[in-house]
Amino acid sequence: xxxxxxxxxxxxxxxxxxxxxxxxxxxxxxxxxxxxxxxxxxxxxxxxxxxxxxxxxxxxxxxxxxxxxxxxxxxxxxxxxxxxxxxxxxxxxxxxxxxxxxxxxxxxxxxxxxxxxxxxxxxxxxxxxxxxxxxxxxxxxxxxxxxxxxxxxxxxxxxxxxxxxxxxxxxxxxxxxxxxxxxxxxxxxxxxxxxxxxxxxxxxxxxxxxxxxxxxxxxxxxxxxxxxxxxxxxxxxxxxxxxxxxxxxxxxxxxxxxxxxxxxxxxxxxxxxxxxxxxxxxxxxxxxxxxxxxxxxxxxxxxxxxxxxxxxxxxxxxxxxxxxxxxxxxxxxxxxxxxxxxxxxxxxxxxxxxxxxxxxxxxxxxxxxxxxxxxxxxxxxxxxxxxxxxxxxxxxxxxxxxxxxxxxxxxxxxxxxxxxxxxxxxxxxxxxxxxxxxxxxxxxxxxxxxxxxxxxxxxxxxxxxxxx
Amino acid sequence: xxxxxxxxxxxxxxxxxxxxxxxxxxxxxxxxxxxxxxxxxxxxxxxxxxxxxxxxxxxxxxxxxxxxxxxxxxxxxxxxxxxxxxxxxxxxxxxxxxxxxx
Numbered sequence: 001x002x003x004x005x006x007x008x009x010x011x012x013x014x015x016x017x018x019x020x021x022x023x024x025x026x027x028x029x030x031x032x033x034x035x036x037x038x039x040x041x042x043x044x045x046x047x048x049x050x051x052x053x054x055x056x057x058x059x060x061x062x063x064x065x066x067x068x069x070x071x072x073x074x075x076x077x078x079x080x081x082x083x084x085x086x087x088x089x090x091x092x093x094x095x096x097x098x099x100x101x102x103x104x105x106x107x108x109x110x111x112x113x114x115x116x117x118x119x120x121x122x123x124x125x126x127x128x129x130x131x132x133x134x135x136x137x138x139x140x141x142x143x144x145x146x147x148x149x150x151x152x153x154x155x156x157x158x159x160x161x162x163x164x165x166x167x168x169x170x171x172x173x174x175x176x177x178x179x180x181x182x183x184x185x186x187x188x189x190x191x192x193x194x195x196x197x198x199x200x201x202x203x204x205x206x207x208x209x210x211x212x213x214x215x216x217x218x219x220x221x222x223x224x225x226x227x228x229x230x231x232x233x234x235x236x237x238x239x240x241x242x243x244x245x246x247x248x249x250x251x252x253x254x255x256x257x258x259x260x261x262x263x264x265x266x267x268x269x270x271x272x273x274x275x276x277x278x279x280x281x282x283x284x285x286x287x288x289x290x291x292x293x294x295x296x297x298x299x300x301x302x303x304x305x306x307x308x309x310x311x312x313x314x315x316x317x318x319x320x321x322x323x324x325x326x327x328x329x330x331x332x333x334x335x336x337x338x339x340x341x342x343x344x345x346x347x348x349x350x351x352x353x354x355x356x357x358x359x360x361x362x363x364x365x366x367x368x369x370x371x372x373x374x375x376x377x378x379x380x381x382x383x384x385x386x387x388x389x390x391x392x393x394x395x396x397x398x399x400x401x402x403x404x405x406x407x408x409x410x411x412x413x414x415x416x417x418x419x420x421x422x423x424x425x426x427x428x429x430x431x432x433x434x435x436x437x438x439x440x441x442x443x444x445x446x447x448x449x450x451x452x453x454x455x456x457x458x459x460x461x462x463x464x465x466x467x468x
Numbered sequence: 469x470x471x472x473x474x475x476x477x478x479x480x481x482x483x484x485x486x487x488x489x490x491x492x493x494x495x496x497x498x499x500x501x502x503x504x505x506x507x508x509x510x511x512x513x514x515x516x517x518x519x520x521x522x523x524x525x526x527x528x529x530x531x532x533x534x535x536x537x538x539x540x541x542x543x544x545x546x547x548x549x550x551x552x553x554x555x556x557x558x559x560x561x562x563x564x565x566x567x568x569x570x
Contacts, residue, residue: 010519017513018490024509025498030559034509038552041516045548048519051526059527062534066526069538073525074518077545085553096554097508100515104547107517110540114524118533125477224511227547231517232487236480243520244480245487250510252491257507345501354503361561370501 002050009047010242016040017246021253027367044242045074056119077103090362091319094352095151098220101227102144108137108230109197115237116182116193124183126237131179133233135200140226142204147216147223150208159209165274168206175199207273215272217352218261222269225254264347265410292428295446300387300422301459305333305466307384309340311376313415314360316350317390317426321452324363327389330456331365333463342379343370344413346394377414386418388439389452390425396437405435421445424455505562508555515548 017040023033052063059066081100088096112134115121121130149155161167178196182188211219228250235243262269304310312331318324331341343360350356357370380386388395395415398405415421416439423440425447439445448455475483491510498506521544525537 013516017516018494021491021494021506021509021513024506024555024559025494025502027499027502027562030502030505030562031556034512034552034555034559037509037513038556041512041548041552044516044519045522048522051523055526056529058529062529063526066528066534066537069534070522070525070541073538073541074545077518077542078549081546081548081550082553085550085557088554090558093508093554093558094504096550097504097511100547100550100554101511103543103550104511104514104517107521107540107544107547110536110543111517111521111524114528114533114537114540117536118530119524119527221507224507224514227517228510228514231514231520232484234517234520236475236477238520238523239475240520240523241475241483243516244483245490246513246516248484248487249491249494250514252488253495253510254491254507256492256495257503257510260503350504352504352507354501354505357501358504358558358561361558367501367562372499372501 002053006047006050006054009043010240013040013044014242014245016043018249021249059119090359091322092152093358094217094220094355095148098144098148098151098216098223101220101224102141102148105137105140105144105223105227105230108227108234109134109141109200111234112137112237113193113197117190120186121237127186128183129233130237131182131196133230133237134197135175135179136226136233137230138197138200139204139207140223140230142201143208143226144204144220144223146205146208147220151216151220164206164210168203171199171203171206175203211273217348217355218258218265218269218272220352221254221258221261222273225251225258228252228254261348261352290441290443292440293446295422295448297448297450297455297458298462300446300448301330301462302466303420304339304385304387304422304459305337305463307339307420309383310334310342310385310387311380311383311415311418312341312343313386313388313391313395313413314343314345314349314356315389315391315394316356317392318452319350319356319359319390321390323389323451323453323456324359324365326453326456326460328360328363328365330460330463331369333460333467337463337467341369342376344373344376344380344415345370346373346391346413347411349391349394373411373413380414380417383418384420386415386421388415388421388423388425389456392425392437393435395439396435397442398435398438402438407435415439416442416445419444422448424448424450424452426451501562505555505558508551508558512548512551512555515544515551518544518548520544 020033020037023029112130115130228247232244232247395413397416399407399410399412521540528534528537
């Protein structure tokens, strides 16, 4: 009877996860989606205490201790994660997602380790699946921690050395061979198991170290898919369909998200993982003609106040300056004056696809003012003013025209086609990709230099003075 | 009633295939504004690994197994709880202008 309840709870959880994920794919129902999935999780976790009654003969003697350990681990894990997720700033959310994902990979690796050192699953297939899941989970754990450290700016540059690719391949090969040994010889010694996990963790670190910070979102999404896969495999080893289904759904959804993100940057996944982006030889790009013109913040604000339509292109610089709320205040003033204001979001604005939408939403900007690149790119040509804030490479027309440019072929927002372009920027520096931005040299473009928050403050002020 | 059936590997392949298609279909038509919350949401869903970790811990018999099992449950619980709160916080911010005027 208990077994039946546990099985049905797993089934209910799998169903609720899929329904929840489906709801999460539309802004209107998304919030109910996560609640639904949360109920599924709660049901599954509570029901899993039924395993206590089904524990193996050998484990009966340890049930009380194991139950205590489980409750303590749950309390500590949930307590820490709940607190950290509640308090972290929205700008830092990508690295927290990386961290939680790494913990999932670690959990999959740990449960596999328990099977290897303690409970010893029967049969080659179960053992093989356990070991493979452990490998993927451990890589995901180590890689996610490195990704977190990079995004959190605890680790600065990409770490590279000659022959790195070959060295990494060697580490992976050695780890795989160790894994095969563990499968072939069920009585493999403890140091063999330890070495296998050390190899898998080392490979996760080595694989992630050479990848630059700008590519981390793609990498996090990839490790998210990895963890899903590891969970699915361990689910089979444990004969638990809920884990198999949830893990594989995330594995495939995560892979798709990863590909979509890479595509948004016009790069293949292999290119993200193995190329050395940003090391393209400097000076290869074409000559830049003309010069940048500076404009006064107040003048720019007044121009927008009397314009018919304005499209705002926000970039990560806006979030760094914590100026989203000020920007929305400015937008509301423009709207009150009858200006048609829209936001244009490049797929990689912010640090993850959709991150900028979250940051704008946090500031209170309604999502129907926010448009994806494909939906708004046509409108720039008929727009009076494009206001670019803290964005650079995603509005660089060189991506369309200059075959020498490292960003050539990347889809960009056509901000240069607006009648007038204002760019709020701290200085004359280059973007992530390290290339000159042709937009800034255009005849229709003026630069407003300064910190985004300070500039927007001035803009809001000057509009208010007009109104009075 | 004996429910102690083991799942033959071909059945597992079918389950994996159907689940993979489900994940693909659910995500395929999502506007990019939801990509970050969805990544976080799927991150929460693989937090179900905590159930597997609990299973492993409940069957552990040696101090080493219990220790690793404890770590597994701790990490898995962190994955599930952190994933839930992060996703919930992000999604709670999405409101349309109509909803805001209420």
